[in-house]
Amino acid sequence: MGIDLIVPMKRPAEGKSRLRGAVVPERHPELVLALAYDTLSAAISADGVRRVLVVAADPASVADLTELGVEIVTEPSRGGLNAALRHGEELLRRDTPSGLVGALQADLPALRTEDLTAALAEAAGHRAFVADRQGTGTTLLLAGAGRALAPRFGTGSARAHTASGATPLTIAAESLRADVDTADDLAHVRTLGTGKRTSTLLGTPCVVM
Numbered sequence: 001m002g003i004d005l006i007v008p009m010k011r012p013a014e015g016k017s018r019l020r021g022a023v024v025p026e027r028h029p030e031l032v033l034a035l036a037y038d039t040l041s042a043a044i045s046a047d048g049v050r051r052v053l054v055v056a057a058d059p060a061s062v063a064d065l066t067e068l069g070v071e072i073v074t075e076p077s078r079g080g081l082n083a084a085l086r087h088g089e090e091l092l093r094r095d096t097p098s099g100l101v102g103a104l105q106a107d108l109p110a111l112r113t114e115d116l117t118a119a120l121a122e123a124a125g126h127r128a129f130v131a132d133r134q135g136t137g138t139t140l141l142l143a144g145a146g147r148a149l150a151p152r153f154g155t156g157s158a159r160a161h162t163a164s165g166a167t168p169l170t171i172a173a174e175s176l177r178a179d180v181d182t183a184d185d186l187a188h189v190r191t192l193g194t195g196k197r198t199s200t201l202l203g204t205p206c207v208v209m
Contacts (some may be wrong), residue, residue, distance in 0.1 A: 002048055002049060002050025002051070002099075002100070003048055003049055003050060003099075003100040003101065003102055003120060003142070004049075004050055004051040004052070004053065004092045004096065004099060004100065004101050004102070005043060005049060005051070005052045005053070005101070005102050005103070005104045006053050006055060006085050006088035006089060006092065006101065006102070006103050006104070006149075007036070007039070007040065007043075007052060007053070007054045007055070007070070007103075007104050007105075007106050008054075008055050008056075008075065008081055008084045008085060008088075008103070008105075008106065009036060009054055009055070009056040009057065009062050009065075009106050010032075010056075010057050011029075011057050011058045011061050012028075012029035012030070012032040012033045012036075012061055012062065013028070013029045013032075013061070014057075015032045016028075016031070016032050016035070016107065016180070016181070018181050018182050018183075019031065019032075019180065019181070019182065019183065019186065021183070022183055022186055023201065023202075027201070029061075030201060031198075031201055033061075033062060033064060033065075033197075034109065034195075034197035034198045034200075034201050035106065035107045035108075035109045035180055035198060036062065036065065036106040036107070037064065037065060037068070037195070037197040037198075038108075038109040038110075038111070038194060038195025038196065038197050038198050039104070039105075039106050039107065039108040039109060039111050039195075040052060040054075040065060040068050040070055040106070041068055041195055041196075041197075042108075042111040042112060042113045042116065042195065043104060043111065043113075043116060044068055044069055044070065045113045046113045046114075046116040046117045046120065047113075047117040047120070048117065048120045048121075049116070049120075051071070051092070052068075052069075052070040052071070053070070053071050053072075053073065053088050053091065053092060054070050054071065054072045054073070054106075055073055055074075055075045055084040055085065055087060055088040056072050056073070056074065056075060057074075057075050059072045059073070059074055073087075073088070073091060075087060081151075081153050081154070082151045082152065082153055082154070085103045085149060085151040085153070086149070086151065088103075089101050089143075089148075089149045097146060098145055098146035099145065099146070100125060100142070100143065100144075100145055101142075101143050101149055102120075102140060102141060102142040102143065102149070103140070103141040103149060103151055103153070104116075104139070104140050105138075105139045105140070105179050107179045107180045107181070108139060108175065108176065108178060108179055108180075109180060109189055109194040109195050109197075109198040110175045110178050110189040110192040110193060110194050110195070111175050111176060111178075111195075112175040112176075115171075115173035115174070115175045115176040116140075116173075116176055118171050118173060119140060119142075119169055119171055119173050119176055120142070122169050122170070122171050123142045123167075123169060125144060125145050126142070126144050126167060127142060127143050127144045127147060127150075127165060127166045127167065128141075128142045128166055128167040128168070128169050129141045129142065129158070129161045129162075129166045129167070129168060129169065130168075130169050130171075130173060130176050130177060131158040131168055131177065132158070132177050132178075132179050133174070133177040133178055133179075133188070135158060136155075136156060136157075136158050136159070137157050137158060137179065138153060138157040138158055138161055139176055139177060139179050140176060141153075141161060141166065142166075150164055150166075152164055174192065175192055178192060186202075190202065190204055
């Protein structure tokens, strides 16, 4: 059985506040959207990924993502990131109550399909997560078949997910751990090679296909 992924998205103009200054101010929303576009472009091609649902604060502002074949719904008006993920999970469970679901962050522009595929294989249908490269945050959270996702994203989410019973995956998967919150993170993913949208915006060679 394939897995359905939930990807939360703020309004691009409001997202990634710590990245402001990486590009000229008027292109900041474009950068945020490029990060998401390249993340999803890789994710939808991973073996085992059946469906991708973007839960967005403003669906119109991320409508470009639909050309990748993802679905977009509006996030709840209250509750923040974890509430948005639970909303997406609820919608997916209506169609496939016993299916596999996962939460993927939208800021992994260097993501390689094979890294996501390998992480899904290691999880083997159990509740598990991938920590970011600093080891404190979470880039991917997976629920067991028909079991609650129970997201605990936020400061110290890796520890919180471990405490909640999720298994930290050990696979290297460097591109899956390389989320982008700061200018240093952006510099790091540029060394890995980013997807086409991000590379074009930043004027660097495109390495991820």
